[in-house]
Amino acid sequence: MTRRDALAALSVAAAPLLASNASSDICYLRAVDMADAIRSKKLSAREVMAAHLKQINRVNPKVNAFVTLAAEEALMAQAAAADESLANGKWLGPLHGMPVGVKDLHETAGMRTTFGSPLHSDYIPDFDCRVVQREKAAGAIVVGKTNVPEFGLGSQTFNKVFGATRNPYDVTKTCGGSTGGGSVAMACGMVPLADGSDMGGSLRNPPNFCNIVGIRPSAGRVSNFPTKMGWFTLSVPGPVARNVTDCAFFLSVLAGYDHHSPISIDQPGAQFAQPLGRRDFKGVRVAMFKDLGLPWEPEVTSAVKAQRKVFESLGCIVEEAEPDFLDAEECFMTLRHWSSEASYGDLMATQGSQLNEYVHWHVEEGRKITGPQLSRIEVKRTALHQRMCAFLSKYEFFILPVNQVLPFDVNTHYPTEIAGVKMENYISWMKSAYYISITGAPAMSVPCGFSPGGLPIGVQIVGRHHDEWGLLQLGFAFEQATNTGARRPVVV
Numbered sequence: 260m261t262r263r264d265a266l267a268a269l270s271v272a273a274a275p276l277l278a279s280n281a282s283s284d285i286c287y288l289r290a291v292d293m294a295d296a297i298r299s300k301k302l303s304a305r306e307v308m309a310a311h312l313k314q315i316n317r318v319n320p321k322v323n324a325f326v327t328l329a330a331e332e333a334l335m336a337q338a339a340a341a342d343e344s345l346a347n348g349k350w351l352g353p354l355h356g357m358p359v360g361v362k363d364l365h366e367t368a369g370m371r372t373t374f375g376s377p378l379h380s381d382y383i384p385d386f387d388c389r390v391v392q393r394e395k396a397a398g399a400i401v402v403g404k405t406n407v408p409e410f411g412l413g414s415q416t417f418n419k420v421f422g423a424t425r426n427p428y429d430v431t432k433t434c435g436g437s438t439g440g441g442s443v444a445m446a447c448g449m450v451p452l453a454d455g456s457d458m459g460g461s462l463r464n465p466p467n468f469c470n471i472v473g474i475r476p477s478a479g480r481v482s483n484f485p486t487k488m489g490w491f492t493l494s495v496p497g498p499v500a501r502n503v504t505d506c507a508f509f510l511s512v513l514a515g516y517d518h519h520s521p522i523s524i525d526q527p528g529a530q531f532a533q534p535l536g537r538r539d540f541k542g543v544r545v546a547m548f549k550d551l552g553l554p555w556e557p558e559v560t561s562a563v564k565a566q567r568k569v570f571e572s573l574g575c576i577v578e579e580a581e582p583d584f585l586d587a588e589e590c591f592m593t594l595r596h597w598s599s600e601a602s603y604g605d606l607m608a609t610q611g612s613q614l615n616e617y618v619h620w621h622v623e624e625g626r627k628i629t630g631p632q633l634s635r636i637e638v639k640r641t642a643l644h645q646r647m648c649a650f651l652s653k654y655e656f657f658i659l660p661v662n663q664v665l666p667f668d669v670n671t672h673y674p675t676e677i678a679g680v681k682m683e684n685y686i687s688w689m690k691s692a693y694y695i696s697i698t699g700a701p702a703m704s705v706p707c708g709f710s711p712g713g714l715p716i717g718v719q720i721v722g723r724h725h726d727e728w729g730l731l732q733l734g735f736a737f738e739q740a741t742n743t744g745a746r747r748p749v750v751v
Contacts, residue, residue, distance in 0.1 A: 285310035286448035287747075290357065290505040293451050297356050300345065304356025304400075308338035311358045311402065315449045321430060321750045324443035326363060326421040327371045328403035334358070337400045351398030353512055353532070359394050360444045360453035363404040364411050364437070365496070366485075367391050370401065375409040375418035378606070378613050389484040389520075390454050390496050390513060397512045402450055405440030410603070411456065412617045414464045414662070414689050415672055416440060419615075423669050426468060427748030428715055432666035435465035442469040442499050446748050451500075452509045456483070458494040458595065460662060460692025463704040466499055467661035467717030470744055472506045472734070473499040474703035475696070477725050479524040481510070482517035488601060489521045493594055493696055502744055503705065503735040507531045510727065530728060535735035541574030543733075546650070548581050548659035553690055554680035556664045562708040562716040563660045569740050570658065573733075582650040582657065584694050586639040591697040593628060593636045600625025617685060640697060647698040648724060656733055657721040661704045662689040665714045695719070701727045705734045706743040713749075 285307055288296070296302040312331055319325050341356030366372050366384040368391075373379045391401065406416050406424045416439025417423035424439045426432040427446050434443045438455030442465035445453050455462050457475040466473035478492035498509035514528030547567050550560070567577050599621030606614060607622055651657065664674050673685040682688055695702045700721050707718040718737070722730035738744060 282310040282313045283448065286314045287501075288451070289502060290451040290500060291508050293357060294353060294355065294508075298345070298350060304338040304341040305335060307356065308334055308358055308400065311448075311450060314447070315402070318447045318449060318750055322425045322427050322434075322443050322447060323422060324405055324424055324440045324447065324449060325360065325403045326373075326406045326440065329370060329401065334400060334402060341398065341400070353397050353508070354394065354452070355398035357399050357452065358402040358450045359399045360403065360405045360441050360450040361391055361394070361401050362438055362441055362453070362455050363407045364456060365390050365454060367401055367404065370404065372404065373420050375407040375411070375420060376613075377419050378610055380420050389482040389517060393513055393515070394454070399452075405438075405444055405453060407438070407440060408436045409615050410618060411437035411458070411461065412599075412615075412621070413437065413673065413685055414460055416465070417669075417672070425669055426666050426714075427750045428470065428713060429666065430750060431669060432714065433468065433669045433671075435468035435666070437461040438465045438473065438499055442466050442471055442473065445469070445471045445499055445501055447751050452505065453499050454496065454509075454513065455499050456494060456496045457696070458693075459591070459686055459696055460689050462497045462499060463661045463692055463702060463717070463719060464689060466704040467719075468666045468715060470706045470715035470717075470746060470748070471499060471501050472503050472703065472705055472738075472744065473497070474506055474510065474727065474730070475701060476510065476514065476727055477524065477701045478699060479520060479522035480701075480725075480727060481513045482515075482520045482523055484517055484519045488598060491598055492522060492699060493591075493598065503731060503738045504535060506703070507535060507731045507735075510731075524725065531731065535732050536739070538732045538736070539574065540733065540736060543575045543656070544654045545570050545575040545577045545656045545658060546580040546654040547577050548657070549579055551581060551584060551659065551691060551694065553663055554677040555660070556677060558665055558710045559660045559663060559716060562710070563658070563718050566658065566707050566718050566737070569737060572740060573736050578654070580650075580654065581659070582698075583646050584643070586643055587694040587697050588690065590636050590640040590643060591693045593632070594640075594697070596621050596625040597628055597633065620684075643697065644699055647700055651700070651721075651723045655723060655729065659719050659721070660691055661717050661719040662692050664688050665710050665716070691719070695721055700724060701730050703730055703734050705738055707741060708743060709746070
């Protein structure tokens with residue numbers, strides 16, 4: 260058997276995607292197949308690492324996804340140690356010897372973590388955050404840090420430290436954010452898995468713009484320790500991947516109870532490593548969005564509404580309906596201002612000149628919030644959550660676009676209008692993502708199509724409270740029926 264035949268045999272699903280050389284073959288294997296190949300010694304961790312380093316060196320200069328990289332010698336030494344461990348009969352875990360990309364908002368011991376801010380351009384933590392701890396405990400090797408907007412604010416990945424990350428399907432366009440670098444690294448085969456986080460859409464919008472998969476888990480599903488705001492539920496860590504199976508596989512590593520987090524869900528992550536294709540969706544009721552009362556670019560809405568026939572082909576009963584999102588805007592923005600003031604307010608007095616306009620705006624607005632206002636926001640958000648629960652009791656899933664526009668010019672900080680409607684602020688163009696965030700429902704982005712100009716479009720699937728498993732199962736069934744994610748970026 261030739262080397263190419265051996266690689267192709269690892270995964271029927273991956274076989275059509277294999278490129279013309281062994282390095283690219285390895286880089287576009289499914290992560291689950293790569294893990295199996297390493298454990299069965301069909302591939303060594305050194306081969307895997309060398310292939311991905313070659314891909315990073317070749318492609319990263321075109322897109323700027325990785326902004327800090329570990330030394331190649333050190334990475335190859337870690338890969339060799341993983342091979343030696345396996346040779347001695349010790350398996351390090353489900354990510355044994357596999358490279359991962361870490362979002363530059365997540366602290367990594369001994370590796371620069373900048374948060375995309377000049378204030379932290381030389382910061383090297385002496386600890387790993389919980390997400391990175393779990394990756395390493397599963398046997399992963401951290402290759403480097405992926406680019407983010409400053410402090411993760413906004414869904415366009417650029418900052419004064421590293422510049423912009425470019426969309427691999429059209430390098431003149433944005434990749435979204437804030438998990439922009441990680442999503443581009445995934446799309447380009449630079450790593451088999453990458454982590455991220457999501458407040459207003461950051462685990463959904465970049466995958467949507469980059470033709471990959473991302474899931475915003477329920478708050479507490481993946482620990483965000485350490486954090487200043489342990490009870491805060493808007494910002495959640497999670498995975499991005501090239502397919503739903505790998506996304507679930509990575510979630511199985513990242514998820515799990517953490518007593519340091521007061522909102523942690525007391526369930527093991529291993530549940531997400533089960534086979535996804537066992538469910539029959541015949542008779543499952545699914546709601547397809549109308550318009551949410553928002554402006555849209557027509558290519559986005561037409562692409563998502565066209566998926567109705569796909570869900571119906573799976574056996575779903577699809578009806579046009581949507582929840583009542585009354586107060587979603589006010590609740591989300593108030594809590595975003597409030598949490599931003601808590602995070603960055605103390606910096607304003609001493610280092611305000613080095614903080615961008617978004618930080619200034621959020622802090623200033625956060626300081627205007629009164630106690631009675633905050634308590635009434637809590638009441639309104641609770642009512643919104645209850646309406647969402649009632650809606651998802653009738654319909655098990657809700658389908659809508661991830662956000663309201665196609666990938667836009669990389670030099671444009673944010674769209675200022677959509678369909679002639681002026682945007683109120685720098686994130687108003689992604690209300691269709693953050694309306695879901697404020698309800699607390701888990702949601703994921705799965706590739707569903709391309710615009711006439713070749714730009715990716717994802718469908719957003721929203722599930723019931725704490726039902727990531729059902730969400731992943733429907734996402735998998737949809738993915739198998741469409742296979743849109745198989746299309747590779749032009750830069751690769």
